[in-house]
Every structure is written in C-alpha cells, then in structure tokens.
Amino acid sequence: MTTAICSYENIRQITSCTVCNRTFKDPRILPCGHTFCIDCIRNTMLDTTIMACSICLAKHTIVNVDLLSQNVALMQLLHIRKIDIVQNKQCAICNVQPSITSCAHCSRQACVSCLEIHRQEVISDITRETMEIERMSDELKLALNQTSNDFRDQCDETFQQANKRFDEMQKNLKLLNERLCQKIQEFHDRRQADLARCVARLHTEIQSIDKFVGDSKHLLVDVNVQTEVLLRLKQQFQEPRKRLPILSRDLIESTPTIQFVSSSFQMLNEELAGTLVLDKPIHGTISPSGTSASGDHDSRLAALASGSRTGKMEIIGQEGCGKLEFKSPAGMTINGDGHLVIAEIDNNRLQILTREFTHIRTIIGFREPRDVSFTKDKRYLITDNHKLIILDEEFHKVEVIGSNKSGKGRSNFQFRKKSEKNS
Known part of the structure; x- marks a missing residue:
C-alpha cells in the first residue's frame, strides 16, 4: 500500500494569492467563493466599493473589507506551511512518519500524528486549567x-442602632x-414675690x-403765703429731686432678668448621636495583585478625618x-483634582496637598483666611478678613466681595503664588 504525499509545489500553489502571487496574508473569502489577500482586495477596489473577482470576473459591492469572512481552513494550512516542507526527513518524535513542520509544543520536526498527539496534550492542559478556574470562580x-448578605445584615443592624439612639435622644x-421649664417657673415664682x-x-x-x-401746688396759688414759707418749700424740693433717680435705679436693679441662650452645636450634626466607623472603605480600582490601587491614601485620609476603628488617628x-x-x-x-486645600x-495662606499628604503648592x-470651599462650578470661596474672595480653579482672582474698611462693598485683591520651590 502506497501513501500519497502532497508535493511542495502543490502546497505552494494552494497557499498563494492569484493577485500578488505571494503567500496569503489574512485571506478573505468573496461572495463568489474565491479567496484573496485582504490588502489585495483593498488595492483592487481603490476608492470604490466595487470589487471584480480576478478569477470568475464576478462583481461584488463591498462596503467594509474588514467584514469579509476569513478563510479559516486556508489559515490552518498556512500555519502548517509556516516552515517549508522538509522532504526525505523523518519525524523527530516517532522516527516513523515523514515530518511536515515544526511542532509548536516541542519545537521539533513532527509528523501529522505526533502533531495531533501534542495538540491533544495542550487541549488537556487547558481543560484542567479551565476546570480549576471555574471551581475558583464558583467559590468566589x-x-x-x-x-x-453579611453587609446587608450589618447595615440593617446599624439602622436599628441609629434609630434606637435617636429615640433615646x-x-x-x-x-x-x-426640667428647663420647671426651672423657669421656679425662678419666676421666687423672683416675682421679691x-x-x-x-x-x-x-x-x-x-x-x-x-x-400736690401740697406745693396749693401753696403756690395761695396769695397769702409768705415768702419765707415759699423759700422753705423750695429747699424741700431738693430731696424729691435726689430721691427719684435713686428710686428709678432701685427699680432697674430689682427687676429680675431671664433669657435662654442656645448652645453652639448644630442639630444636624450626626456626631451628636454617634460616629459611623467604616473599617474597610471601598476603593474605586483593584490592582492586578488583588490590592486596592488607592488603598494607602484612602486609608490615610480616613484616618485623618475620623480615626481608625481602634481609635487611633494619624497626625500630618x-x-x-x-x-x-x-x-x-x-x-x-x-x-476637583482630589487635592486637599x-x-x-x-x-x-492656603496649602494644597495630595491625597497622599504630599505638598504641591x-x-x-x-x-x-478662616474657611475655604470648592463649588460645583470649579471656584474657590475663601472668607478672609471680612471679605469673600472668589478664585477660579487655577487660583486666579475672579471677584472680591466686601472689605475690611467700613462703607466698602467690592474691592480688588492681589496675591502671589508661591511655588513648591519657594515654599
């Protein structure tokens, strides 16, 4: 029984494009069934969408060459013919069959049977890896x-604790x-009697x-009153004149006063009820090693803002x-850049730091300057010495409202930028 072996010339003709007469590069199938290189199709079409097959002369309208189907069988044959066929050379694996190409698995010259055996070994390895990955994925x-579920239960418990705390408050x-009303009433009753x-x-x-x-007025209208009596009466008026201011002062000093001065805390401040502790903050991105790419600076910022769960706080x-x-x-x-101002x-002055607490400018x-705020329209609002200073995101002056001088409304403001070198 003889074995027919395909000659080198036959394989070369099958794997060559009839347009460029070279080995196929990315072969694509036309609707008529003939195959050409994708670059040959583009060069034949030029600036038109009409392609005429050079073999059967059939005309095809092609809008996008990249959408043409790839000749998979021909690509596999090209892969086998990646290295020229070495005739009269046996397979380096089995030493029985003639070799046709180099094995991608072991880089040795191999026959068709040995190539298939090695291919099945690769498939088996990939299958095992796939099963292991699927198992790990299911566990994850x-x-x-x-x-x-645990996090949802923790949130429900936190809601219950917060509601209980506010009920107690x-x-x-x-x-x-x-108690306050009772004290006010007791104070009223006690001081009202006094x-x-x-x-x-x-x-x-x-x-x-x-x-x-009244008696003095009657004496003044009596024409028979002697002058000596009127002089004594005049001297007696000094006493009431002195006494009336004293009585007025005594009335003011004896009048009790009471007022209610509210405390300075804000009713909407959640710290009055308690503090939420997030021991594992969620980060935006995960690095390939499995750790958070922004974990360090986020945890440091959280420590600076509210302290860790153990009660420690980082000082910068x-x-x-x-x-x-x-x-x-x-x-x-x-x-807007996530920097601290x-x-x-x-x-x-204002200091600008990164979220890793590195000085920028x-x-x-x-x-x-007592306070600074960054608005949604990318402006800085700074309260400074009875003025409101408005700067853009590059710290250029936009407007100054108010003045440290009475009677002034809007005024100019000049400042210098201090770079990191000079700071």
Whole structure:
C-alpha cells in the first residue's frame, strides 16, 4: 500500500494569492467563493466599493473589507506551511512518519500524528486549567454572595442602632425641656414675690412724693403765703429731686432678668448621636495583585478625618510656617483634582496637598483666611478678613466681595503664588 504525499509545489500553489502571487496574508473569502489577500482586495477596489473577482470576473459591492469572512481552513494550512516542507526527513518524535513542520509544543520536526498527539496534550492542559478556574470562580461567587448578605445584615443592624439612639435622644430632649421649664417657673415664682415687695415699697415713696407735689401746688396759688414759707418749700424740693433717680435705679436693679441662650452645636450634626466607623472603605480600582490601587491614601485620609476603628488617628505635619507645617488651620476642602486645600489663619495662606499628604503648592497673600470651599462650578470661596474672595480653579482672582474698611462693598485683591520651590 502506497501513501500519497502532497508535493511542495502543490502546497505552494494552494497557499498563494492569484493577485500578488505571494503567500496569503489574512485571506478573505468573496461572495463568489474565491479567496484573496485582504490588502489585495483593498488595492483592487481603490476608492470604490466595487470589487471584480480576478478569477470568475464576478462583481461584488463591498462596503467594509474588514467584514469579509476569513478563510479559516486556508489559515490552518498556512500555519502548517509556516516552515517549508522538509522532504526525505523523518519525524523527530516517532522516527516513523515523514515530518511536515515544526511542532509548536516541542519545537521539533513532527509528523501529522505526533502533531495531533501534542495538540491533544495542550487541549488537556487547558481543560484542567479551565476546570480549576471555574471551581475558583464558583467559590468566589459564593463568598461574594455571603459578603453581600453579611453587609446587608450589618447595615440593617446599624439602622436599628441609629434609630434606637435617636429615640433615646428624643426622650432625653423631652426630659431636658421639662426640667428647663420647671426651672423657669421656679425662678419666676421666687423672683416675682421679691419684685412685688420692691414695687410696693417704691409705690409708697412715689405716693409720698406725689402728695408733696400736690401740697406745693396749693401753696403756690395761695396769695397769702409768705415768702419765707415759699423759700422753705423750695429747699424741700431738693430731696424729691435726689430721691427719684435713686428710686428709678432701685427699680432697674430689682427687676429680675431671664433669657435662654442656645448652645453652639448644630442639630444636624450626626456626631451628636454617634460616629459611623467604616473599617474597610471601598476603593474605586483593584490592582492586578488583588490590592486596592488607592488603598494607602484612602486609608490615610480616613484616618485623618475620623480615626481608625481602634481609635487611633494619624497626625500630618507639625506647627510652623514651612511645607506640611500649620498654624491655626481653620478650613479644608477637596478640589476637583482630589487635592486637599487647607486654610491657615496665622500663616495667612492656603496649602494644597495630595491625597497622599504630599505638598504641591502654597498660595499666599491673604489676611487670616478662616474657611475655604470648592463649588460645583470649579471656584474657590475663601472668607478672609471680612471679605469673600472668589478664585477660579487655577487660583486666579475672579471677584472680591466686601472689605475690611467700613462703607466698602467690592474691592480688588492681589496675591502671589508661591511655588513648591519657594515654599
């Protein structure tokens, strides 16, 4: 029994394009069934969408050459013919069959049978890896579902604790209100009696003064009154004149006063009820190693803002006027780039830091900046020495509202940028 072996010339003709007479590169099938290189099809079409087959002369309208189907069988044959057929050379694996190409698995000359055996080995390895990945994926899915359920249960428990805390606060506020009203009533009852006695005493003295004034008026209209009597009467008027201011002062001093001064805390501040502790903040991206790409700076920022779950807090910088040094930091905001902008009263400046707490730049030229805010329209609002300073996102002046001089409304503002080198 003889074995027919395809000659090198036959394979070369099958794997060559009839347009360029070269080995196919990315062969594509036309609707008529003939195959050409994708670049040959493009060159034949030029700027038109009409392609005429060079074999059967059939015309085809092709809008996008990349959408033509690839000749998969021919691509496999091209792969086998990647290295020229070596005739009269046996397979380096079995030493029985003639070799046709180099094996991609072991890089040795191999026959068709050995190539298939090695191919099946690769398929078996990939199958095992696929099964292992599927197993790990199923385990991860179970863990994700369990984590989601646990987190939902924690949130429900947190809601219940928060509601319980606010119920307790409402009861305490009600009791505080009752005690406060009781104290006000006790104060009223006690001081009202004292005030009544004082008013009665002052009313008696005022009545005596009024009687003296009435008698004096009768004497003045009596034509028979002697001058000596009128002179004595004039001297007696000195006493009521001195006594009336004293009585007025006594009335003011004896009048009790009471007022309610509210505390400075804000009712909407959640810290009055408690603090939410997020021990594992969620980050935006995950690095290939499985850790969060922004984990370090996010955890440091969380530690600076509210402390860790163990109650520790990270301290950034120290007192001073250099980089990462602060004097009376009063306000802080986060700009559009995610950088921290900190206002310092005693240093009369703004410091801009990254979220890793690295110094970027310093903006000086202020007088006691007390607060800074970054708005949605990318502007900075800075309260500084009885003025509101508005800067754009590049810290260029937009407007200054108010003045540290009375009678002024809007004024100009000049400042200098202090770069990192000079800061």
